[in-house]
Amino acid sequence: MSRSPSPASSLDFFESDPSSEEEYVPVRRPRKVGPAAGGSKKLLGGAKAGGPKIKINLGALQRAKDVAIAHPADGPIEEDDFGVGDEDDEGYFDGMIGKRGIDLSNQALKSDHSLRPLWVDDKGNIIVEAFAPFARQAQDFLVAIAEPVSRPSLIHEYRITKPSLHSAMSIGLETKVVIEVLSRLSKTPLSTRLTARIEEWTASFGKVRLVLKDNRYFLETSVPEFLQTLMTDEVIRDCRVTREIESGPTVFGAEQTARPRRDYAIPGTEEARRAERGEIQADDIGQQGRDNDALLGAVIGIGEADEMDDEDDAVHSFEVAGERMEDVRRRCKDIDLPALEEYDFRNDSVNPNLDIQLKPMTVIRPYQEMSLAKMFGNGRARSGVIVLPCGAGKTLVGITAACTIKKSALVLCTSAVSVAQWKQQFLHFSNISERQICAFTQGEKEMFTTPAGIVISTYSMIAKTGKRAHDAEKMMQFLRSREWGFLLLDEVHVAPADMFRKCINNFKVHAKLGLTATLVREDDRIGDLGYLIGPKLYEANWMDLAKNGHIATVQCAEVWCPMTPEFYREYLRNPSRKRILLHAMNPNKIQAAQFLINYHESRGDKVIVFSDNVFALEAYAKKLGKSFIHGGTPEGERLRILSRFQHDPQLNTIFLSKVGDTSIDLPEATCLIQISSHFGSRRQEAQRLGRILRAKRRNDEGFNAFFYSLVSKDTQEMYYSSKRQGFLIDQGYAFKVITELHGLEAMPNLVFPTKAQQISLLEEVLNTGDAAAETADHYMRLNNGKHMKRPAGNQPSSLSNSSSMPAVQRFTAPLEHLSGGQNLSYREQNKSVNKELSREDRQNKRDRVGGKEQHSLFKKRKQELDAIKKQRATGN
Numbered sequence: 001m002s003r004s005p006s007p008a009s010s011l012d013f014f015e016s017d018p019s020s021e022e023e024y025v026p027v028r029r030p031r032k033v034g035p036a037a038g039g040s041k042k043l044l045g046g047a048k049a050g051g052p053k054i055k056i057n058l059g060a061l062q063r064a065k066d067v068a069i070a071h072p073a074d075g076p077i078e079e080d081d082f083g084v085g086d087e088d089d090e091g092y093f094d095g096m097i098g099k100r101g102i103d104l105s106n107q108a109l110k111s112d113h114s115l116r117p118l119w120v121d122d123k124g125n126i127i128v129e130a131f132a133p134f135a136r137q138a139q140d141f142l143v144a145i146a147e148p149v150s151r152p153s154l155i156h157e158y159r160i161t162k163p164s165l166h167s168a169m170s171i172g173l174e175t176k177v178v179i180e181v182l183s184r185l186s187k188t189p190l191s192t193r194l195t196a197r198i199e200e201w202t203a204s205f206g207k208v209r210l211v212l213k214d215n216r217y218f219l220e221t222s223v224p225e226f227l228q229t230l231m232t233d234e235v236i237r238d239c240r241v242t243r244e245i246e247s248g249p250t251v252f253g254a255e256q257t258a259r260p261r262r263d264y265a266i267p268g269t270e271e272a273r274r275a276e277r278g279e280i281q282a283d284d285i286g287q288q289g290r291d292n293d294a295l296l297g298a299v300i301g302i303g304e305a306d307e308m309d310d311e312d313d314a315v316h317s318f319e320v321a322g323e324r325m326e327d328v329r330r331r332c333k334d335i336d337l338p339a340l341e342e343y344d345f346r347n348d349s350v351n352p353n354l355d356i357q358l359k360p361m362t363v364i365r366p367y368q369e370m371s372l373a374k375m376f377g378n379g380r381a382r383s384g385v386i387v388l389p390c391g392a393g394k395t396l397v398g399i400t401a402a403c404t405i406k407k408s409a410l411v412l413c414t415s416a417v418s419v420a421q422w423k424q425q426f427l428h429f430s431n432i433s434e435r436q437i438c439a440f441t442q443g444e445k446e447m448f449t450t451p452a453g454i455v456i457s458t459y460s461m462i463a464k465t466g467k468r469a470h471d472a473e474k475m476m477q478f479l480r481s482r483e484w485g486f487l488l489l490d491e492v493h494v495a496p497a498d499m500f501r502k503c504i505n506n507f508k509v510h511a512k513l514g515l516t517a518t519l520v521r522e523d524d525r526i527g528d529l530g531y532l533i534g535p536k537l538y539e540a541n542w543m544d545l546a547k548n549g550h551i552a553t554v555q556c557a558e559v560w561c562p563m564t565p566e567f568y569r570e571y572l573r574n575p576s577r578k579r580i581l582l583h584a585m586n587p588n589k590i591q592a593a594q595f596l597i598n599y600h601e602s603r604g605d606k607v608i609v610f611s612d613n614v615f616a617l618e619a620y621a622k623k624l625g626k627s628f629i630h631g632g633t634p635e636g637e638r639l640r641i642l643s644r645f646q647h648d649p650q651l652n653t654i655f656l657s658k659v660g661d662t663s664i665d666l667p668e669a670t671c672l673i674q675i676s677s678h679f680g681s682r683r684q685e686a687q688r689l690g691r692i693l694r695a696k697r698r699n700d701e702g703f704n705a706f707f708y709s710l711v712s713k714d715t716q717e718m719y720y721s722s723k724r725q726g727f728l729i730d731q732g733y734a735f736k737v738i739t740e741l742h743g744l745e746a747m748p749n750l751v752f753p754t755k756a757q758q759i760s761l762l763e764e765v766l767n768t769g770d771a772a773a774e775t776a777d778h779y780m781r782l783n784n785g786k787h788m789k790r791p792a793g794n795q796p797s798s799l800s801n802s803s804s805m806p807a808v809q810r811f812t813a814p815l816e817h818l819s820g821g822q823n824l825s826y827r828e829q830n831k832s833v834n835k836e837l838s839r840e841d842r843q844n845k846r847d848r849v850g851g852k853e854q855h856s857l858f859k860k861r862k863q864e865l866d867a868i869k870k871q872r873a874t875g876n
């Protein structure tokens with residue numbers, strides 16, 4: 001089977017069967033094609049019981065994720081199918097997968113291994129044969145106990161980690177159940193090392209709780225040794241609050257920790273409707289979930305999980321300082337006594353109830369119900385994170401959680417647009433009245449007047465430091481002074497950023513729920529969510545949701561556009577800042593964009609073209625006669641363009657800068673073309689794809705949405721592009737490479753058809769100042785979000801059909817301006833990549849002074865000076 005990019009050379013694949021093996025070979029650069037790739041053909045699987053030793057290379061499996069293994073039982077799978085031996089390629093998949101591989105060399109297969117779907121190694125790496133019997137049940141179980149690493153069509157990967165086991169414990173699974181079920185699903189016996197590790201990692205989970213009572217936080221445990229550890233720990237001791245009358249820890253009765261069963265239905269579910277009609281009693285509530293557990297137990301041969309045995313005799317507790325919450329949580333995690341946060345909202349008589357419920361017409365979907373069942377599984381509200389794909393309805397999940405808890409709630413999101421959307425959705429899906437819900441943004445600063453209510457704000461608004469306006473300060477005091485039943489964090493992956501952490505720690509909150517589609521950051525802080533918010537409670541499988549019509553099925557393609565020789569020559573010669581502009585403005589790319597827009601408009605699609613580079617955005621849009629929106633487009637014009645895109649059959653394509661990555665709900669859009677993007681951000685790629693996942697037509701027979709990334713060949717864009725795709729590939733999306741667009745050259749009105757025109761474009765690009773993205777985005781930032789008059793002759797004209805290049809004014813600006821990303825309240829980029837680029841840039845500058853090659857005499861002198869400096873520094 002071939003591992004090189006698909007030879008697809010035209011758009012024919014639109015019409016082809018998406019399940020066709022030939023068409024969906026995973027797309028990878030032919031980095032290493034040679035003897036190693038086609039090397040030895042050792043036996044990999046299909047062994048007899050007790051047969052040969054097994055060694056699987058995960059990195060290689062990654063490459064083979066979508067290679068169809070049609071009949072695994074029919075014969076041995078050969079290493080070549082997985083590209084084993086192509087070791088040099090490993091670094092290519094950095095960050096996507098454990099590179100070490102899964103080693104089962106000391107394990108013998110069980111006699112009925114073909115019935116069991118899992119390969120499990122002693123480090124907790126798991127490979128699932130998604131085509132095997134019981135694979136479905138196995139995956140439901142794995143989602144609860146392990147981290148999904150990659151879930152393409154046939155081979156899935158998971159990894160057991162400490163946080164993933166804590167998530168499992170937090171939703172009520174027991175250590176022995178985890179081991180028992182894993183062992184039964186595995187083709188080989190579990191190693192003692194792994195079982196010991198699972199036991200060790202779960203031993204103390206759930207034994208320590210962090211509880212908010214009367215505006216004071218307490219650490220609670222029923223295990224005396226843990227109490228001892230906590231009270232003697234240096235950090236925790238430092239966070240302890242001792243009051244005169246309570247010098248020692250307080251002791252409560254057993255009822256404090258008893259785990260109740262859920263005896264209320266989650267609003268919006270069939271169960272809730274049946275309970276309302278009196279068809280089921282309190283005792284039967286939650287039975288469906290228990291039945292499912294029993295069914296899994298029956299399939300794998302064990303009984304229903306026992307109730308957690310934590311009803312000890314007494315609970316010891318001591319107070320910790322509210323303002324030291326982050327330290328307490330982090331320290332508890334570090335000493336392996338993670339503090340569980342649960343809220344017994346039904347028995348909270350201190351905080352007033354909020355009269356909120358879902359409107360009768362609101363019906364939540366099965367996966368939304370499943371995620372909420374994890375949060376409310378034992379009758380209390382567990383703090384944690386729910387991960388659902390873009391467009392899958394996270395807002396309704398959050399609203400339903402608020403309707404279940406029925407206490408005052410604080411909702412934080414990333415922008416003022418999202419605040420407005422959340423408010424509107426609360427009013428749409430629930431019975432909350434305008435009096436009970438308010439927004440806290442630059443423009444709105446009201447407080448609710450009822451005893452309980454909802455406040456929606458942004459992370460930046462809450463995290464703001466320094467002097468605030470009087471009304472904003474009053475609002476903050478109001479927020480800080482009270483207890484909140486529920487803190488809802490939208491796009492929770494932003495929360496670990498330094499400036500936003502205080503949003504979590506600033507308030508007295510009982511239950512926290514984080515929502516996100518992409519639990520990824522390009523730094524390593526995503527793990528902090530575990531102690532900042534709580535464990536991951538649920539993560540949906542994108543492909544399953546697409547199969548069931550909840551999100552659209554998307555065909556993804558990367559279109560390789562060769563650089564014209566003239567552009568490439570300049571690309572090689574120029575520093576990286578200019579290079580970005582050169583590969584974005586490559587005439588072949590502009591033509592490819594024109595061709596794809598025409599093709600999709602003629603099919604009746606609505607097209608969004610994304611460009612982070614605002615200079616390119618304007619240039620493309622004007623040249624192709626399309627509307628565009630970026631940070632500098634006035635609000636009224638933005639709304640007008642968006643509304644026309646939705647309703648006007650004459651306006652079928654819009655160009656969007658980064659401002660459209662999130663929070664723009666355009667269910668009409670069915671095709672996305674990305675012409676320039678912000679380095680290697682996997683999250684941005686997923687969020688952009690999210691714009692078409694909610695396509696209105698998604699349930700039409702045979703409907704596909706389309707996602708293209710236009711990449712200038714042999715430039716750094718290719719590297720970033722493959723990095724960006726990492727997250728989506730792990731969700732099961734296959735990116736097809738298109739190397740040629742048939743019919744492009746014959747297209748009437750093709751832009752830049754002659755060499756002379758291309759060279760004139762090149763001249764314009766080269767004459768453009770380094771801060772080529774000087775656009776209204778920049779003005780927005782300078783003017784603190786308010787619009788500012790642009791210089792004469794450089795007015796944005798979003799609807800302009802002029803074919804001229806945008807007027808440019810020269811001024812200096814940092815590299816980020818080139819991406820149009822400076823207008824976001826939260827930016828994420830691969831720091832190491834940026835460092836590399838600026839280092840390269842500095843080096844280029846050093847070598848070139850005033851655009852000319854530095855004279856060798858200066859170079860030599862510089863080397864001498866460097867040597868002297870070094871000598872001085874080392875004292876020699």
Ligand SMILES: Nc1ncnc2c1ncn2[C@@H]1O[C@H](COP(=O)(O)OP(=O)(O)OP(=O)(O)O)[C@@H](O)[C@H]1O
Nearest residue numbers: 363364365389390391392393394395396517690694
């Ligand atoms: N159960 C449901 N019933 C009806 N409509 C729903 C349901 N769940 C979600 N929706 C609708 O689906 C659309 C997408 O939902 P939402 O905006 O909450 O997605 P999201 O997951 O927050 O996406 P993103 O991550 O892109 O912001 C909305 O129009 C919402 O009203």
